[in-house]
Amino acid sequence: MPSSVMPTSKRNGVPRPPAAVSAAGLRKSYGDKTVLDGIDLRIPAGSVFALLGPNGAGKTTTVKILSTLIGADGGRALVAGHDIAASPQAVRAAIGVTGQFSAVDGLITGEENMLLMADLHHLPRHEGRRVTAELLERFGLTDAAKKPASTYSGGMKRRLDIAMTLVGDPSVIFLDEPTTGLDPRARHNMWGAVRDLVTSGTTVLLTTQYLKEADELADRVAVLAGGRIAAEGTPDELKRLVSGGHVRLRFTDPAAYRSAAGALRGAARDDDSLVLRIPSDGSQRAVRSVLDRLDSAGIEADELTVRTPDLDDVFFALTGGTDQPSEETPR
Incomplete structure (x- = not known):
């Protein structure tokens, strides 16, 4: 081969x-x-x-x-x-x-930088100018082509x-x-x-x-x-690959917060901020499960946030x- x-x-x-x-x-x-x-x-x-x-x-x-x-x-x-x-x-x-x-090279223009590269690639002069013009236009540099690259x-x-x-x-x-x-x-x-x-x-x-x-x-x-x-x-x-995803629920009514904590057993509590965090993969099914449990208990959260792991976590x-x-x- x-x-x-x-x-x-x-x-x-x-x-x-x-x-x-x-x-x-x-x-x-x-x-x-x-x-x-x-x-x-x-x-x-x-x-x-x-x-x-x-x-x-x-x-x-x-x-x-x-x-x-x-x-x-x-x-x-x-x-x-x-x-x-x-x-x-x-x-x-x-x-x-x-x-x-x-x-x-900041001492020469953008166009001259391009033409220098064309020479290094042994392109014929007319081909080098054609490629230079096309690429300068493609990258939005046509208007600045005649200006020193240092600018x-x-x-x-x-x-x-x-x-x-x-x-x-x-x-x-x-x-x-x-x-x-x-x-x-x-x-x-x-x-x-x-x-x-x-x-x-x-x-x-x-x-x-x-x-x-x-x-x-x-x-x-x-x-x-x-x-x-x-x-x-x-x-x-x-x-x-990493854990850490959760659904965050914030309440303004302490009574609703306590009721939600009882309905969502296993949720992490922040009693000072009236916030619950429920481990979740962030999928639609997982979020719907949390909402269904709240609906069944007649509870409404004031704010819902879904946090899923990102590449920073990875x-x-x-x-x-x-x-x-x-x-x-x-x-």
Whole structure:
């Protein structure tokens, strides 16, 4: 089988889409510090895969290995069907990388940054200008194209950074914490750009510490902790791994509160605030059960809130919420 062809495997007899990125047993150490301790990944083509983890968990090291910037100490990986060790040039031709720090040259214009990337990809001059114009328009930078990039806002520089990454028409893009330092509006604009990439068929591996970002964008999420994958799944699957969901009922009438506490035995009580918390998975059936019990007792709460676990809960449960020593400085 040619190296550029990825087999389609089956799970429970159902064909799975081919993997744009797959890794098995990736390992990396710096001296006596183990950064990656045998991780496995499978990223379906045309999807967003988010890699979460505290500082030093190995996210950036994973991106560097998969993009052939550094070598692994062990394991094997295929990117766009090419072995990262045996065919690094083919991998580089198929990918784009946007790192934590912008590659934009502030001394030249946005358009000149794009044309420079086109030259580096050996595009003919007319093709380079066509691609540059299309990408600048796609990312809303046409009006600022002739201005020095140093005058751009943080969000504009990040959009230009991704536009430069797309000049070579990569099938796989690595985005290493792309929205760090951006304000909420610029972050939401960046999320829109990522969604557009996936709609066009591009595969995105995203590393981030913004848990809402992973929840918003990712089809699947893997949590890195201690150099290993602590858990992997869809955002909803990961949220079901942790407890803490509940229905919160608040009352203003002490008598109604006491009656509800009697009807909902097992609820956690806050007598000072007149609040009851009933453990729940947040499903419609579970909430309806609570309401039915209240209705049967002729009780009405003044306020009902459903709290379900989010990726913050997953992150802290799996990683302890602590940063680790930086993986970037070899010892």
